Amino acid sequence: MGIRRRLRSVLWRVPVEEEVRQELSHHADLRTQELVERGWTPAAARSEAERRVRGAEPILNRLGQERNRTLAMRELADEFRQDVAFALRQFLRRPGFTAAAVLTLALGIGGTTTIFSLVHAVMIRPFPFPDPDRVLFVYTTWRESMSSTSAGNYDYMRQRVTRLEHLAAASYVSFNLTDESTPERVLGMRVTWNYLPVFGIQPLLGRTFSPDEDRPGHDRVVVLSHRLWQRRFGADRSIPGRTVHLNGQPHDVVGVMPPSLDEIAGNEQLWVPAAFTAERLATHDEHYLELFGLRRADATLAQVNEELARLAEGLRRDHAEFNLERGAGARVYGEFHTASFRTRTAILLAAVVAVLLIACGNVANLLLASLASRSRELAVRAAIGAGRRRIVRQVITESLVLAFLGGFAGVAAAYWTLPLLIRNAPALPRLETAALNTPVLAVAVALVAASAVLVGLLPAWLATRRRDLRHELGDGRDGSGGNVRTWLRQALVGAQAALALVVLAGAALLVRSAINMQQVPLGFDLSGALVARVGFIGERYRETDGVKAGFRQLLEYLQTSPGIGQVALDSQPPLVAGGGYNGLIPEGRPISMESVIDSRSHFITPDYFRVLGIALKAGRFFTPDDVRAAPLVMIVNEALARRAFGGDSPIGRRMACCEGGSDSPVWKTIVGVVGDVRSSGPGFEPRPEFYLPLAQVPDVAWSWIQNTLTIVARPRFGEPDAMAPAIRDAVHRVDPGMPVFGIGTFDEGLRLILRERRFNTMLLSLLGLTGLVLAALGIYSVLGWLVAQRRREIGVRMALGATASRVARQVALDGLRPVALGLAAGQAGAFAAMRLIEAQLFRVSARDPVTLGAAALLMVTIACAAAMIPAWRAACTDPASALRD
Numbered sequence: 001m002g003i004r005r006r007l008r009s010v011l012w013r014v015p016v017e018e019e020v021r022q023e024l025s026h027h028a029d030l031r032t033q034e035l036v037e038r039g040w041t042p043a044a045a046r047s048e049a050e051r052r053v054r055g056a057e058p059i060l061n062r063l064g065q066e067r068n069r070t071l072a073m074r075e076l077a078d079e080f081r082q083d084v085a086f087a088l089r090q091f092l093r094r095p096g097f098t099a100a101a102v103l104t105l106a107l108g109i110g111g112t113t114t115i116f117s118l119v120h121a122v123m124i125r126p127f128p129f130p131d132p133d134r135v136l137f138v139y140t141t142w143r144e145s146m147s148s149t150s151a152g153n154y155d156y157m158r159q160r161v162t163r164l165e166h167l168a169a170a171s172y173v174s175f176n177l178t179d180e181s182t183p184e185r186v187l188g189m190r191v192t193w194n195y196l197p198v199f200g201i202q203p204l205l206g207r208t209f210s211p212d213e214d215r216p217g218h219d220r221v222v223v224l225s226h227r228l229w230q231r232r233f234g235a236d237r238s239i240p241g242r243t244v245h246l247n248g249q250p251h252d253v254v255g256v257m258p259p260s261l262d263e264i265a266g267n268e269q270l271w272v273p274a275a276f277t278a279e280r281l282a283t284h285d286e287h288y289l290e291l292f293g294l295r296r297a298d299a300t301l302a303q304v305n306e307e308l309a310r311l312a313e314g315l316r317r318d319h320a321e322f323n324l325e326r327g328a329g330a331r332v333y334g335e336f337h338t339a340s341f342r343t344r345t346a347i348l349l350a351a352v353v354a355v356l357l358i359a360c361g362n363v364a365n366l367l368l369a370s371l372a373s374r375s376r377e378l379a380v381r382a383a384i385g386a387g388r389r390r391i392v393r394q395v396i397t398e399s400l401v402l403a404f405l406g407g408f409a410g411v412a413a414a415y416w417t418l419p420l421l422i423r424n425a426p427a428l429p430r431l432e433t434a435a436l437n438t439p440v441l442a443v444a445v446a447l448v449a450a451s452a453v454l455v456g457l458l459p460a461w462l463a464t465r466r467r468d469l470r471h472e473l474g475d476g477r478d479g480s481g482g483n484v485r486t487w488l489r490q491a492l493v494g495a496q497a498a499l500a501l502v503v504l505a506g507a508a509l510l511v512r513s514a515i516n517m518q519q520v521p522l523g524f525d526l527s528g529a530l531v532a533r534v535g536f537i538g539e540r541y542r543e544t545d546g547v548k549a550g551f552r553q554l555l556e557y558l559q560t561s562p563g564i565g566q567v568a569l570d571s572q573p574p575l576v577a578g579g580g581y582n583g584l585i586p587e588g589r590p591i592s593m594e595s596v597i598d599s600r601s602h603f604i605t606p607d608y609f610r611v612l613g614i615a616l617k618a619g620r621f622f623t624p625d626d627v628r629a630a631p632l633v634m635i636v637n638e639a640l641a642r643r644a645f646g647g648d649s650p651i652g653r654r655m656a657c658c659e660g661g662s663d664s665p666v667w668k669t670i671v672g673v674v675g676d677v678r679s680s681g682p683g684f685e686p687r688p689e690f691y692l693p694l695a696q697v698p699d700v701a702w703s704w705i706q707n708t709l710t711i712v713a714r715p716r717f718g719e720p721d722a723m724a725p726a727i728r729d730a731v732h733r734v735d736p737g738m739p740v741f742g743i744g745t746f747d748e749g750l751r752l753i754l755r756e757r758r759f760n761t762m763l764l765s766l767l768g769l770t771g772l773v774l775a776a777l778g779i780y781s782v783l784g785w786l787v788a789q790r791r792r793e794i795g796v797r798m799a800l801g802a803t804a805s806r807v808a809r810q811v812a813l814d815g816l817r818p819v820a821l822g823l824a825a826g827q828a829g830a831f832a833a834m835r836l837i838e839a840q841l842f843r844v845s846a847r848d849p850v851t852l853g854a855a856a857l858l859m860v861t862i863a864c865a866a867a868m869i870p871a872w873r874a875a876c877t878d879p880a881s882a883l884r885d
Contacts, residue, residue: 083397090370090398097370098402101363104777105406105451107770108352108359110413113436113444115352117418118425119345120443121434127334128260130200131294136304137336138167138291140312141327149291151276152284153315153323157291160314163299163307168195169274169289174706176537176739177232177270178245185535185741186228188246188270196223196257196271198294199264205229206240206255209273219275222251226259228269246272248538248737263430264337284315284322286704293330304330321662324593337429344760347836351506351767354499356447358774360454361492363402365778367395367459368489369785399456400449407448411436414444426756458488489782493815494822496778497859500771501826502833505855507768509834510761512851513842517754520843523677523686524574525613526746530720531573532727533742535708536735544699547707550734551694555605557730558713564723565716568608569694569709571601574679575749576742580704584690586644587654591662597643599688600679601658603697603705609674611712619651619672626693633693635672640688657690659698668692681753683842710742720745760840772859776866783815783870794874804875812864812871819863823856830855 028049035045091098126132138157140149154169161167170191177186189195193214196203204226213221222244224233233239243250251272295304312328331339415436422434436444536550551569558567572579583596602608606622617638626633634655641650650673656665676686694709715723728740751758787794794807834846844851 079393080397083394084401086394087398087401091401094370097366098405100777101366101402102405102409104359104362104774105403105455106409106413107774108356108410109403109407109444109447109451110410110417111352111767111770112349112356112447113411113440114414114418114421115345115349116443117414117434117436117440118421118428118431119349120437120440121430122341122428123338123345125430125433125439127264127337128201129264132334133332134295134297135199135333136164136293136295136301136330137333138164138293138308138330139328140287140291141329142287143325147326148287149289150284150287150322151280151289152282152319153287153326154289154291155276155281156284156315156319157308157311157328160311161293161307163296163304164293165296166194166198166292166294168192168198168292170195170292171274171288171290172268173272174535174708175246175270175272176248176535176737178248178737181232183737183739184232185533185739186269187267188272189268190274191271192274192276195292196261198292199261200294201258201261203255204258205237206253208255209271214273214275216275216277219273220249220251221254221273222246223255223257223271224253225257225262225269225271227262229256246270248540263433264333284319292333295330301330301332322593341428343836344756344840347506347840348760348763348767350833350836351503351764354503355767355771355774356451357454358496358499358771358778360451361496362774362778362781363399363406363451363455364458365489365492365781367399367402367455368492369781370459395459396452396456399459400452403448403452403455406451407444411441411444424759426759458492489785490818493775493778493782494818494825496771496775497819497822497863498826498829500768500775501823501855501859502829503764503771504768504859505826505830505834505852506837507761507765508851508855509837509841509844509846509848510757510764512844512848513840514754514757514761516843517682517757520678520682522574522682522750523614523675526575526750528714528720529612529746530711530713530715530723530727531576531742531744531746531749532711532713532724532740533576533708534711534731534738534740535706536738537707538737540735541707544702547702548695551709554711554730554734557733558711558727561723561726561730563716563718563726565714566607566611567711567713568611569605570608570712571603571705571709572679573602573612573710573712574677575681575746575753576710579679582657582690584640584644584655584657584688585665587656587667591656591665597640597688599640599657599690601701602689602691603694603701603709604691605694608691608712611714614677615675617673617675618649619670621672622691622693627695630696632666632668632696633671634668635674635691636670637674637686637689638676639686640690641670641673643688655690658692658701666698681750683754683757757840772862775859776862779815779819779863779866780869783811783867784873786814787811787870787874808871808875811874812867815867815870816863819860823859826859827852827856 028046031049032042032045035048036042040048127135129135138149139146140153141147149169151169154167158167158169168191170189173188173190175186175188177184191209193209193211196208203223206223208223209221212218224239229235229239236242239253239256242253244253245251293304295301308328308330312323312326315323315326315328418434418436422431425431534554536547541547541550555567555569558564580601581598582601583593584599585591585595586597589595604622606624606626608614609616609621619635622633622635634657636644636650636655644650644655645653650670652669654667654669656667658666658668660666674691677689678684678686679689680687711727713723713727714720724743727743731738731740794811798804798807830852831847834852838846
């Protein structure tokens, strides 16, 4: 676009209405003259001419406005292209500046994009079923804690609920899967026929269960998950109709679910009908079912909860023996599924956004320094007529180009780091679906735009302040804006220090928690021990006598294995997922639900405590003589002893558990008290636990543990992993068709339990250190710029007698002053923000003064180190050279 056209369109542009009126007036004059020549009178000709052009005025006005808008857009697009080209030329001339700015923004934008992709997959993305707001998780409560449901309670609610289209039940069950391939143990679910219809997801192949198949004797069918179908059966599309063996029983495969169901499922890999017997549906004890409901379209969640509360009241009235303290409620499945992860993911996202803000502050400081060196250029632009808007557009365009380059590099970094992050992250629902999809890339684009505004806002404002053009054109120094620019840059440094301290304080508290957790004694010796699980399931083990014989034989083989030094069996050792609980009633208390003490159960062989190194506090351990024909005995931990008997000795006292009824309880005598074991990990306080000798376990208890026990072994010599072949060989000698699963060490189990805490600690620590480094770079750049700006002043001072140490001290203090103010604000922010991570802390307060003080001290140390180099340069200034410059 030429200068002449630009001046005409911008400076001398005639309003559209005036331009149209002039054009129409000229046209009316011509028409009037034409009509007069044809013989019309002048007045009549003028009136006719005006009548003919009158209707065209609105149309011409609209066309003129559209023309002006088009021209304006073309001008803006042309100016934008020019600004982008100019910005790129500027950046190519200063590769160091460009690389620092782009890498800084890439760090912030890439980190934010990566974390947001995880948050989007886990928390935000809609669940893959048709009506996610109608799918509910239905729960019961016991003593105000969320609990599972018994089959009897489920049937009671199912028959009476009206606000739900479906109320389905499910329970986790392990299966021995055998076909032509190697036997393996897989986790599955027993579900009512309407479980899969609750979610509304259609099968990929075949069908789901029919109501007739959810009956005893008709339940030998199975639906496979997509991942099991691919892994075990090679994605064979002819799988429907094929027979597989589960726990030795043939089951016909009737369907395969799509991969979308894997996103909402837990670790289950197949589903079989629950097929409750009439006896099971009449049992209101044994709470092991999870319930799921599909809300009717004309009902609200509040109405559903009101109805469930009424049904819970009916259970307390009609079946009071097992339901006196029970309630019921429902939550939207998606909200319940992600509730425990919401706060933690939000904290990580907030931390990475804080790092992005620190990065933006750094780049804004770099742009301010760039404007300081380009003061003469901006003055020339203003002198030849560039308005404020034009200069603002140029500065914003430069920040936009930097943000685009940083965003491109950041998204590329996120593409490479996201798979690594997923592999090392703890098990979160739908985490494996995280990807740089359209919503995530849209957020990345929004981050680029926001970063451009944040980076360019202050420099653009400073560039449009009233300028002393004569002074700037004379020597190229900013005579009016220097103090403002100094204040802005120092304010940015203070803000960076405050944000960095908040993130660093969170990381320090998590590190302190990790250290505290490592120092907590677990109550047993976990080093050098191996665990492996085995379940004797199938026709051969339908009777409990066969199960007991199988484990007795297995224990004999293990005890005589040359590579195994010590070995024992337990139904649920510490640090192993799962666990069963039973209600115990101490002798002397009423036989009712109010007296029940919910306790973790262990069915063990006599050497169990010696193998794990659990301390005996009173009484004795079990012996081989503790068989079913002998007096029934039990051992309790200290937590259960305190809960049941206070400070009195429990030895010789009795407790009712695990068998019998309210009218005929079966009592077991306490013969020993052992130390507390943190079975769920160091982050959990010990809970009441009790131990029964395996030889005295009632037959009904074998169904609770699914005929499965865990082998706990220590090697005679060498590493614990070396015992795995011997364990497999022993199981194979008992039954070649039984798989061994869950093989690993206690150390591996502990790492798995702590994986989420360690991941959060590692990630927040990396973000804190990143923020610290960026803040240090900001301090360094501002001080370096200040020294350059004050070079002549420093030379004068030194010429008048100021010592180098005094100059260095003054420069360092000038640079550290905004850091001190920022740290004060950061401490206040940390006090407020650390409450968000309080639930993740262990034995340390969210406002622990030692930890927060250490974080601030580290920040001060890094700030001092960043200030040393510019201060040293200032001290080395040659007065004569500075005065000549």
